[in-house]
Amino acid sequence: MPTLREGYEIDPALAGLIRHMRAIDDYRQVFDRLQASWDTLTLLGQLSGNATEMSGPRSAFEKLTASLLGHLAKETRDKVMTDLRIKAQNAIDVLVRNLFERTADIGFLAADTDIREMLEAPASPEARAAIEARFRDYVAKYSVYSDIVLVDREGTIRARLQPHEAQQARHPLIDEAMTSTGAYVEHYGLVDFVADRNALVYAWRVEDAAKRPIGVLVLVFRLADEMEGIFRKLLPEHDWTVLGCVSPEGDIIAGSCPIQLPAGLKLSPAALQGRDPVIRLGGRQYLAMACRTVGYQGYMGPGWLGLGLIPLEAAFDQDDGELGKSIGEELLAAVTSQAGLFSAELRNVSRQAAAIQGDLNRSVWNGSIRQAGSTAANAAFSKILLWEISSAGRKTQAVCDASIGDLHRTVVAAIMEKCRSRAAFAIDVMDRNLYERANDCRWWALNASFARVLAGPSPEGRRLCGEILATINALYTVYSNLILFDAQGVVVAVSQPSQAHLVGQPLETEWVARTLALRTGQHYAVSGFEPTPLYDGAPTLIYTAAVQSPVGGRALGGIAIVFDSTPQFAAILADSLPTDEDGAALAGAFTILVGSDGRILSSSDPRFAVGDASPLPVDPAALERDGDLACIRSFEGKHMAVGAALSKGYREYKTSDGHRADVVAVCAVPLGEVASDSAARPAAGATSVTLAAQKPADGVEAFEVATFHIGRHWLGVRARDVIEAVDIAGLKPSARKAGDGLLAGYKLHEGQPVPVLRLARLLGIPDASSDEQQIVIVRAAGRTLGLIVDTLGLIPEIAASELQPLRELTSKTDVPALGVVATRNARGEPAGMLMLLDVDRLGAKLQGEGGPALVQAAE
Known part of the structure; x- marks a missing residue:
């Protein structure tokens, strides 16, 4: 070795x-x-x-x-x-959750009425301008896309968002989208009609009323921009870590540092398998960790991995900073024995x-x-x-x-950092999730069929709107219901057949008026997180947007999307629980989402119900200043590592769209029991044995005292009466009891059984056994006796004149002690009260003689 x-x-x-x-x-x-x-x-x-x-x-x-x-x-x-694993895992999981939304977007947008009608009509500059304006509306809400391309059945590009010289699309993904039996086509690589570099695109066919393919819609995802945002949130300033997204074959898709980990770099696939944590890259050694995504609702993304690297020369120089300084000795003592x-x-x-x-x-x-x-x-x-x-x-x-x-x-x-990281992950995923909800309601409100039906309602129109809503809801499973209502707030159509009884009923809620007051397609409204009959009386968020008239900017009605908050928030929190290396949640860990009023929005622990006050309130000023925090709290008799992160929004959502909702994610892990009886512990320094550095002056009558500690009490006997101290191991329990259980048992010493006395019980001191208990063997009343003590102490030399007889302190005569000594340290300061025991009277105690406890008598 x-x-x-x-x-x-x-x-x-x-x-x-x-x-x-x-x-x-x-x-x-x-x-x-x-x-x-x-x-x-x-x-x-x-x-x-x-x-x-x-x-x-x-x-x-x-x-x-x-x-x-x-x-x-x-x-x-x-x-x-x-640390590398947490960052790499977060990076790939956040990306995959984002891409999951894209798989639904392409299915919905490919079914858009205006896009279908444009492909069915003869090509014209006016039609192209109109549909490209619609693309701009879409990207204004979903800023995760850099381009949208519409291709007809012959491969001719009929419209697109960004200028490009290509007029035809002959890439194989077009044929795949036209013929695939899936729900979308996801492709990463060179797409000649998109860009001259690798791109991540989502494609799906556009069908006519008879379900025959008439073209393909392609969404180009802003991958580099999205990865930059993910890396920025995961890597604090001055962090040496380099994060990347990599294919199983070792191709770097994106990296947080264009110098150390540029896109297009090729790594050995063996470097991603974890057999050796050290890889060589550009003449430098790195610790490396690659993580596969856990997926989201069965979607596993393009198959990429999250990659974390840190230069070997800097890997072990990063200290624990303020987090380490906040961990006191008492906490360390409490957590040391925690098996988890x-x-x-x-x-x-x-x-x-x-x-x-x-x-x-x-x-x-x-x-x-x-x-x-x-x-x-x-x-x-x-x-x-x-x-x-x-x-x-x-x-x-x-x-x-x-x-x-x-x-x-x-x-x-x-662990504290893990709590902070998981809280930040939870709040980031929540923000991203709700960003999509704010976008969805605004985009769906632009559907031409909704405006037509609201302008001229008819039974057939209402049925068509219900079918459109049902199709959307099948793609976007995060909603419990989608509701279309008119300018009087009356429900026109719903997505769920089980909610058909709402049709024709007025929506009596304040957000209807706010929705109808919206004057542009860029604005939306959102309810408070509160119970609603639209969600079976449970609390949730409802996002709404106005359906505008094509002329005049008048609201014809609105669309309300009922977020399925209970399972969605629960899934976010479950995925945010801190785990061990095997992926199992740490015992006792929990995560919660808390609103600005301090009430729980969702919890991974059934003890904390929605609407209850947060069990671990955090300082809002500190969160507002720092965005997140980590600390130690006492909760239910335990020390808890707590991480908290404040909602910061995502892209435009809650950063520039005027909406504000301060939500906090809190993650907690139990560290150890809070000590309930510190008084029973030996005094500080009691476990260290030293010899007295000072001694009485020459010619002064003196004697040496062998001292020991029981709990916080300092006791001793004359050194001449001590044979030796021995380990308590091997103590044999006695078949009989003496003096109310004073006899602990027998210890074999030099071939002879020696009775051992429970000294703490005799003296009326609460039992406070420690792992360092010893047996002091003494000569007492002509026999050998053992005394159980917690720890051994000093062996000072005491002047006989310093011993104050016990009779001067108490009138009791049955206390097994010779007296007390007030000791001083080398600086002449008081150093504690030492009580000198009488071993002969202790021996007599074992035979049933004696009186009240020493500690009681000395008080």
Whole structure:
């Protein structure tokens, strides 16, 4: 297996990437320096006889740091690859949703009455001018098209939007559109009568009343313009990522950087298969990720892939910025154990580091106990050595914790960014969807048959309008109903036979008057998102446009399109849920759409009903300023990563057409439980064992105290009464109980069973067990006794005069303690209250003697 410098083994898949990860190399250098300290201490330990106390932790730390560096490298790579995957996936999925609308457009427009009549009549300049004016009207509403070409049965170009020298269309797509059994023809490539470069076009035949083909209509999609807009939204400023759209054969369709990824460039198909994340392009190495679309309503697009690239030299230099800084230590502690966020291997590294440090703490503590009261010549040297060993362990643990913490922070920041990205995706797709709705109603209102029937209604005319609406609704499945109404607001025709009872009924709603007041075909009206009988009493949006008289600009009536909001919004939110690498939604994740009033428009989680207040309100001023945000919130007892994005519109929609509706998409992922009882945790710094740096002056009567922590309480016993601290593993439960369950069980020590006392229960301290629990073996009342403690503490030397007898603090005489000591740090500041226990009286407690709890007595 390749190595990361000397002594560190890594995954072969990382061998070519690791040298670009500067943060990993920084940690390696720190670990190298610590390893040198361990080597020196090992040599000194051999001189003092303490080598056996540290050889185990030293070796374990050495293996752990190697494993940790490997995990850091893997997670660093995976974060970058995940970011590439999100961007590439979003790019191709947004494009495919756009193209899905185009497949419906071509079917509808090819059935337009005016276009059919133009092909059936003899060619004339006047007819061509009229139909080309209609094309301009269409593109004024659907600005995604650069050209529209109408070809007759003989291949003669009868009308088009853009000037071009071609007079005939002989491309094979014309014959395919004339004879295909599908619903449209989608083609990408050179089309001689369109342009001298590749173009994406949609074509379909125009039929006469007898369903015989009489020509072909071709829509030319503004692919480069559309891809530029998609890339711009996905790539923030100063982002090194390059995005592209690529065919399965490796042909670049469009790229976000014309220098690094120009259209027409050819990549090896193998580079798109993901076997090696590194590809070479133009003399530069890139990390690469290619993604297939998930499709939309069964439509998979032209078969293209989204491609994400980032130069290898810059891939691992992008930090987490403000997102990383917003993640505090409490949150990191809460999320570390979450199985869904971190791999089992990484969680095991954290546990191993804590376990090794616990073993080292115990070794140092026991070494200090053996030196307590010693007058041997090397006692002082041994204590200093133990202090240095402890210091080396703490430094190693600190670096391990810092590196793991940085990694956890990176993972959490990545989830926050994923939430922001998915919220932005949801709102962008919603804007694009509603852009089409605003266009549809305006274009359909131009249908000549509607104006004729509204100007001179008849039963046959109403039937014809109903058929036209039904044909449109069959192509555009996002509507629950299409309604044509006259100048009095009375329904003339509907698209759904089940809604035929509406015909002849007046529409009693405020948007009818607003629609009839519209004076041009470029304007539309839209209802509020509210319940309506036109949608079975559920809330939805209804887009409307006026049907104008051919002369005078008078509104003859209008068309109302009832958006099928419930399944459409639900599909958008379902597709926006953050997922893992296998495509499964992250556990507990949800997305919602929220209106400007703070009420829910749609939710992926059934707990949050439409119309309810948003469970995660966001700052509207921050969204207005930044457009989107990511943060950590507390919700239902959990830390939640939250991303939010404000509706920004799409093309003309909500940017220049006068319509404004502030909708926010919110995406949330649970990160971990919010700690409910922080008071039960050991005090900060309680897990680190150090030796007292200060001691009483020479000649002052003093004694050493072996201290430990239970919850936030600092307790101790005389060091001379301690045999050693041992691991709690192997504790055998007792068959009998003593003193209300004070006896925890028996621990085999030096071949003999030792009774172990639940010290917390005896002292009236709430049980707050930790992963670092130890058993302190003491000599008590002529017998050996074990005490369960949470963590080991300092071993200071205390002047006898500093011990304040407990009888001076309380009148109770049955408390198993000798007294308390008010301690101070090196600067002379108060450093806590230490309570010195009486081991003999603790032993008596186990035999059923004693009185009330120590903590209660001392209060």
